[in-house]
Amino acid sequence: MNNVIRFQFTKGEEVRYLSHLDLLRTMERAGRRAGLPIAFSQGFTARPLMSFSFPLPVGVLSEAEYADFTFAAELGPEEFVQRYNEHLPPGLQIVYAARLPEKTESLQSWINAASWRISLPGTSPEQVEERWRQLQAVDSFVVNRETKKGSREVDIRPFVYDIFQVESYQGGTVFSCRCGLGTESNLRMEELGELLGFSHLEATVTRTGQFKKVGNSYFPPLGNRG
C-alpha cells in the first residue's frame, strides 16, 4: 500500500513573505502539531519525507502549491486535510489531497509550467495588450541572468506562452499568463517583469496553477480536480 499523499495548498497574504525554507519549517511544524504520522528518511540525519513543487518567490501569493508527504502509518486524504488544516497557520490551507499511485513522478521532475495572475497598479489594459502584441512579433528577448557562476545571456521569449484575461482592476490592470517553470524553461519574476514592462516589486503576483505542458495542453498535478 502506497502511503504518499499529494496535495494542493494556498499561500495567502498572511504568509506572503515566507521564504521557501521558512515555508518548509512551518509546514513541518504544523504537521507535528497535527500529529500527522509523517515518515522519516533513513540514515544519520533523518529528515521528514516531504517534497514540494518549485519554490515560490518571496512576496508572491499562490492558489496552487503542491507537495507530496510520505506517511509511516495509514492516513486517508480526507482525514489528512481536516487534521492538517486545523493546525496550519492563517494563509496556508489545503485545498485538495489524493493518495498517489505507486511510482508517480516527483513534482519537480513532472511540472514544467505555471500560470500567474499579475495585478499592476497604474497600468491600463491597453498598455499590457500592446506590449504583448509587440512581443508576439519577436521570437527572442535576451536578458542577462546572474548566477553563482557569473552572468550569462538567456533568451526568455520562448518561456512565455500566452497572456489572457486582461482586465482593468482598481485603477490598474490585472491579467493572467502562462510561462515556463522548473529546470528547463524557468522564468524569474523580475525577468517576466522586464519582458512585460512592469516592476515585480510593485506588482501583486499570484501563482494560479502549476502544470505539465505537453504541446498546447496543460495538465495539473492532481488532474482537473486540483
Added chain:
Amino acid sequence: MDKRLLPLLPLVAKPARYTNQEVNAQHKNWAEIDVKIALAFPDIYDVGMAHLGYKILYAVINGRKDALAERVYAPWTDMQALMEEQEIPLTALESGQELTSFDLVGFTLQHELSYTNILKMLDLARIPRRSRERSGMQPLIMAGGPSAFNVEPLADFLDFVVLGEGEEIIHEIIDLVKQGKAEGASRDDLLEQLAQVEGIYVPKFYKPVYDQDGRFLSLEPLRPDIPREITKRVIRDFNSLPYPEEFVVPYVEVVHDRVMAEIMRGCTRGCRFCQAGIIYRPVREREPEVLKEQIARLVESTGYEVISLSSLSSGDYGRIGPLVRELIEQYQPCGISVSLPSLRLDSFGVELAQDIQKARKTGLTFAPEAGTQRLRDVINKNVSDQDLMDAVQGAFSAGWSRIKLYFMIGLPTETEEDLQGIVDLAHKVLAWGREFRTSHRRPEVSISVASFVPKPHTPFQWMAQDTMETLRAKQNYLKERLRHPGIHFSYPRVEESFLEAVFARGDRRLAPVIERAADLGCQFDSWTDRFRFDLWMEAFSDLGIDPKFYANRERDLFEPLPWSHLSPGIDADFLRREWELAQEGTTTPDCRWDVCSRCGVCPGLRTANSLVRGERSE
C-alpha cells in the same frame, strides 16, 4: 502589524520579521483591555525571539483578562530608513498600535552594548528619551534583566526598573497601573506607589552625589518614603510557578528556535567572574515530572523539532542523566531531538553528550576559562587538569573530532605563564586527539579567547580591566603561538570589551554619552560589522568624559559604588572575602553540594536552594 508597513515589505530584507500572524501570537480586543504592555527587545526580531524571559512574561500577562502584552523589536536599518522617510512610527507586532498607545513599555537589559538601541527605539516610537521629558499620557518606560543590577547609565531614560524575577511582581505592577488609571492618578503619584513595591527602583526619586575628584559618594533619596536600597525579587516556589503552555512560533529563522524547558534557575558554582552566578541565586531545580509535562504541552502547541534544557549550568541539574535519557526515548522516534546549552567539563559531561548526539559527532565545546590550574583556582572555576583531560580524551574516543575551548584573558593575577597555559593546552588537546580519536576526521581544536569584563556585584567588581593595549598584547602573544595546523584561534575585539566594562560599572554621568553616541549614529553595537568605536570615542570626548576612569581604574574595597543600592541580596563582605580568597588562589566549594559559603542570599531573601533528589553526589 501596522498596515502602513505593507508597501515597505518588498523593499526590505526578511520581511516576515515585521508581519506577525505567527502561530500562538496573542491578539486581544484592544478596547476591552485595562493595562497594555509592550515588551520591547532592543535588538532585531531574529535575536529577540530567543529570549525566554519575554516568552514567560508574554504568557503571564496575556493570561490575565485585564491586560495584554505585545512584542516590539528594533527594525533593521533598511526598515528604519524607510520608516523615517515615510514618517511611520515604531509599532507593536500584534495590534500594529504605536508604542505611545501603551500604558507600559518594557525593555530587557541583556547586555551593555544594547543601550543605544533603546534610545533608537524610543526615537522611532516618538517617545521622549528622558524620563523627565515625558508626561501625562506617555507610556511608563520600565526595564529589567541582568543589566538592571547596574542600570545607572540608563537611569535618566527609564521611569522605573525591576530587579530580579518578574513572574510575581508583574501582577503587582499591572494592578497598580490599573488602579492608578481608574483613579486618574498623576504620573508621579503612580511612580511613587510603584517605588513602594519591593524590587522596584524609580531613578528620578534619587540624586547622585560625587566628590571633588569625581568619585561617586552616594545616591540620595529625594523623598522621605523612598527606600535607600532596592532588593531583587525572587521566586520561592519554583515548581508551582506557571510556565508558558505555548511559544509564538516564528516563520523566519531565529536564534534558539525550539522548545525551551527551564530546568533550573540560579547557579551556585561560584565562578568569581560571573555575574549571572550571583544575581540569579539561589539554585532552584524543577521536578522532572513537572518538566516533562511542560515539555509535552509545548511540543504539542509548537511542533518544534528540538527540545533544549535551559539553565546556567544544565549539567549540574540533579537528575539530568535520567531526564535526558527519558526525553530521548520518548521524543526521538517522532524526529524531535534533545539539546543541552552547556556541557560540564568532566567525563560526566561527555557521557551526557554521547547520549544526546548518537550521530554526527562534529564539535564539542567546553569552557575551562583559564589556562592554568592556579588561575582557575583564582577565578573559582572548579575544574581540574584531570577533569579536562578526561573530558577531552573521552570526547575523542567517543568519536568527536573537533573540540572548542573558551578562555578569558585579563583575569586577576594573570601572568605570562597563564597565557602559555592556554597555548600548551591547545597543543595538548591536539595531541590527545591524535592519540585517542576514533573518527576518520583529522582532530581540530578551536580556541576562543574573550577579554574579561569586570561586572558589578561580583568578587571582581573592584578590579581595573586590563587596558586595551595590554589586552591586544596578550592577544598577539597567543596569536603567534597558536599558529599551527589544526588549531583555530579567534578573539572578539578588545574595543567591545572595553565599552562593556565602561557601562557595566558606570554611573549616571554616562547617560549623555549614550545619547550622544546614538545621535552620532551608533546602534546595533553588538553586531561586529555595525560597531563604530570611533563614534563612541567621539561621544566621550564631546562630553569631556574619560572612559578609562570607568574601565581601567581599580576601586578601593570600601569605596562607595554606584550600584550598591541595587541589591541581588549578596553580602558585600562575602564579595570582599571572595576577592581575598581569589588573591590567595583558594577555592570556595559549591554550596549546593557542600557547606554554605555565607553569600547572604538565603537568609537575606528568606529563601533557600531547592534541589530535586539527585542520582549522584559531587
